[in-house]
Amino acid sequence: MEKWVTQRTDDEGVLAWFRYFGWLYGATKFPPTDFSAGALFTTFKRRADANDGTLNDLGYMVSGGCGAIAGPLVEAIEENGGEIRTGTTVSKVVIEGGMARGVNVECQKPVVPTHIVDTEFIAAPIVAVAVPLWQILNVVSSHDLPPWYVDRLRFMCRKSLNTWTLTYVVDKAPSFPITDLMCVPDGPVTGRPWVAAILPYAEQPGQYAVTAFLYTAWHEPPSYFDRAEAGVRDEMKALFDDWEREIAQLFPELEENLVWKSRSIGPSSIFENPGNVGHNLISMVPSMVPEGVDNLYFIGERTQEAEVQGIYGSAQVALACADRILES
Numbered sequence: 001m002e003k004w005v006t007q008r009t010d011d012e013g014v015l016a017w018f019r020y021f022g023w024l025y026g027a028t029k030f031p032p033t034d035f036s037a038g039a040l041f042t043t044f045k046r047r048a049d050a051n052d053g054t055l056n057d058l059g060y061m062v063s064g065g066c067g068a069i070a071g072p073l074v075e076a077i078e079e080n081g082g083e084i085r086t087g088t089t090v091s092k093v094v095i096e097g098g099m100a101r102g103v104n105v106e107c108q109k110p111v112v113p114t115h116i117v118d119t120e121f122i123a124a125p126i127v128a129v130a131v132p133l134w135q136i137l138n139v140v141s142s143h144d145l146p147p148w149y150v151d152r153l154r155f156m157c158r159k160s161l162n163t164w165t166l167t168y169v170v171d172k173a174p175s176f177p178i179t180d181l182m183c184v185p186d187g188p189v190t191g192r193p194w195v196a197a198i199l200p201y202a203e204q205p206g207q208y209a210v211t212a213f214l215y216t217a218w219h220e221p222p223s224y225f226d227r228a229e230a231g232v233r234d235e236m237k238a239l240f241d242d243w244e245r246e247i248a249q250l251f252p253e254l255e256e257n258l259v260w261k262s263r264s265i266g267p268s269s270i271f272e273n274p275g276n277v278g279h280n281l282i283s284m285v286p287s288m289v290p291e292g293v294d295n296l297y298f299i300g301e302r303t304q305e306a307e308v309q310g311i312y313g314s315a316q317v318a319l320a321c322a323d324r325i326l327e328s
């Protein structure tokens with residue numbers, strides 16, 4: 001891709017644009033050819049189509065932070081007679097006769113780790129499951145779905161692109177331009193490519209949040225889904241330690257002006273690789289309308305209706321689901 005672009009332009013801005021989006025959409029260390037130029041252009045096209053033909057709104061940050069969405073969402077739910085139960089685990093979606101009937105929620109906390117807690121049934125005419133693809137079978141029994149569908153779900157849901165983030169909140173404006181994105185093509189300690197974004201920190205005027213993003217593919221260790229193993233957690237910690245050392249070396253001002261920092265990692269989407277891109281990928285992931293069950297919707301990251309990855313993709317699915325429910 002880099003070669004193809006440099007044969008056509010030596011404009012540093014254009015090169016930086018391709019590098020950044022190449023990484024953003026799935027640049028992991030091994031193997032570099034996994035994410036193809038075709039996939040990148042397809043992703044741009046989907047994104048542009050979802051944005052009235054433009055690429056103006058390519059940011060994935062919610063201004064004010066994700067908390068800025070929660071307030072109005074809670075208000076809208078409560079105004080419409082809804083009740084919100086936080087800290088309440090859904091044990092299972094209750095499906096009878098090929099129809100979702102409601103959910104069983106856990107109604108107590110385990111007293112001892114081996115305790116199987118009681119559940120309470122909440123009846124509902126429609127159930128929208130908002131957990132991501134890799135958690136659907138935690139709340140929907142595989143016995144309630146067609147076997148071929150469960151098989152495909154199990155296969156796809158672990159093909160994740162895992163996002164590692166390091167967030168630094170600093171009390172002095174960084175010397176690099178705010179809202180610009182920094183690309184580090186080959187970190188001197190990790191040997192990995194990564195990017196970072198800077199935004200004014202919504203919680204505290206005068207502070208800035210610098211978030212660095214690094215990706216690993218499902219086939220690269222350490223394996224996120226095996227994190228219950230102490231050895232895997234050690235490997236995760238080692239990568240974060242190396243990465244922090246690298247950041248301290250490249251951008252010492254972040255440590256010098258630090259208020260706090262935090263680490264996080266998790267699957268953020270399904271990883272695109274040869275044979276698993278564009279329309280092929282879309283046909284492999286489930287639709288928001290699952291097979292074989294009525295009145296049930298899967299609206300989490302990432303179903304066929306999500307044209308792009310991330311929060312924007314989840315929002316697209318939620319809106320498509322709302323339209324569909326209101327039409328029916």
Ligand SMILES: Cc1cc2nc3c(=O)[nH]c(=O)nc-3n(C[C@H](O)[C@H](O)[C@H](O)COP(=O)(O)OP(=O)(O)OC[C@H]3O[C@@H](n4cnc5c(N)ncnc54)[C@H](O)[C@@H]3O)c2cc1C
Pocket residue numbers: 060061088089090091130131132135138139163164165264265266267268269299300301309310311312314
């Ligand atoms: C480290 C990291 C950084 C990321 N950074 C960005 C970014 O900068 N920009 C971007 O656009 N995207 C980013 N993403 C991706 C983004 O977080 C996801 O696309 C988005 O959160 C998906 O939203 P969702 O509502 O579909 O699912 P989620 O946010 O995963 O929400 C699912 C919810 O279901 C709950 N849940 C699960 N099981 C149960 C149960 N049994 N009972 C009750 N509740 C349950 C979970 O607790 C969770 O709150 C990042 C992801 C990760 C992991």
